[in-house]
Amino acid sequence: MEFKRKIVVGACCVALLLAVVGMKARTAEDPGRKEIEAFNKRYVELHLKMDAAGILALWAEDGVDLMPGDAAMIGKKKIVAWVEDIVAKMPGYKETKQEMEFHDIHVCGEWASEWATEHQVVEPPDGKPAIDSYGKMALVLHREANGEWKVQQEMWNAAPKP
Numbered sequence: 018m019e020f021k022r023k024i025v026v027g028a029c030c031v032a033l034l035l036a037v038v039g040m041k042a043r044t045a046e047d048p049g050r051k052e053i054e055a056f057n058k059r060y061v062e063l064h065l066k067m068d069a070a071g072i073l074a075l076w077a078e079d080g081v082d083l084m085p086g087d088a089a090m091i092g093k094k095k096i097v098a099w100v101e102d103i104v105a106k107m108p109g110y111k112e113t114k115q116e117m118e119f120h121d122i123h124v125c126g127e128w129a130s131e132w133a134t135e136h137q138v139v140e141p142p143d144g145k146p147a148i149d150s151y152g153k154m155a156l157v158l159h160r161e162a163n164g165e166w167k168v169q170q171e172m173w174n175a176a177p178k179p
Contacts, residue, residue, distance in 0.1 A: 049124030053131065053158065056166045057119050064137075065115040069100050077159055077167040085174045109142030117154075129158040129166065134176065151176040 056075070063071040073096065082090040082099070090096050116136040123130050132155045139148040157170040 047124065049129065050122055052160075052166060053122050053124060053129050054119075056158065057117070057131075057133075061115055061117050064117075065112055067104075067110075067112045069104050073097050073100060075166075075168055077161070077169045080168050081170045083170070083172040107139075107141075111140045112137065113140050113147070114138035127160040128169075129156075129160075131156050131158075149178075151178050 060072070060075060063075070073093065076093050076096060078093045079091070080093055080096060082096045084090070087099075090099055114137060117133045118135075119131050119133045121131055132153065135152045135154060137148075137150050137152070139150075141148065152173055153176045155170075155172045156168060158166045159169040160166050
């Protein structure tokens with residue numbers, strides 16, 4: 018009976034050790050997670066500056082953007098044209114607030130996924146009322162051969178004011 022108890026205790030210790038090692042691999046110490054957090058920081062900074070070229074540089078050439086009410090935009094060229102069209106219709110607009118809170122960052126090798134809530138305030142020219150919007154976004158990121166993370170897929174939709 019004593020031998021069985023030692024085996025059970027030993028098996029439990031091994032299981033506990035494996036669980037702890039697995040948890041450690043998914044903590045904020047994970048280099049992949051730190052890379053995604055750095056990517057997110059840059060992503061927010063570029064949005065706040067309304068730097069369309071900088072934002073689009075973060076997209077993969079074969080990226081896919083899924084916006085509500087629109088057909089899927091497949092390929093960076095199509096996404097660039099869509100963004101340029103929007104920006105052209107907004108001369109003099111200034112983004113004064115861009116808040117994104119990222120959740121559930123998962124990194125698996127060269128791929129990562131996450132979702133975010135966002136709050137954006139844009140001031141139109143000539144004293145028009147501000148555009149105050151909320152949204153939700155899902156991102157799939159891919160690490161390119163050069164080590165840079167790029168947006169492979171994005172899905173965005175409006176969210177109610179909290």
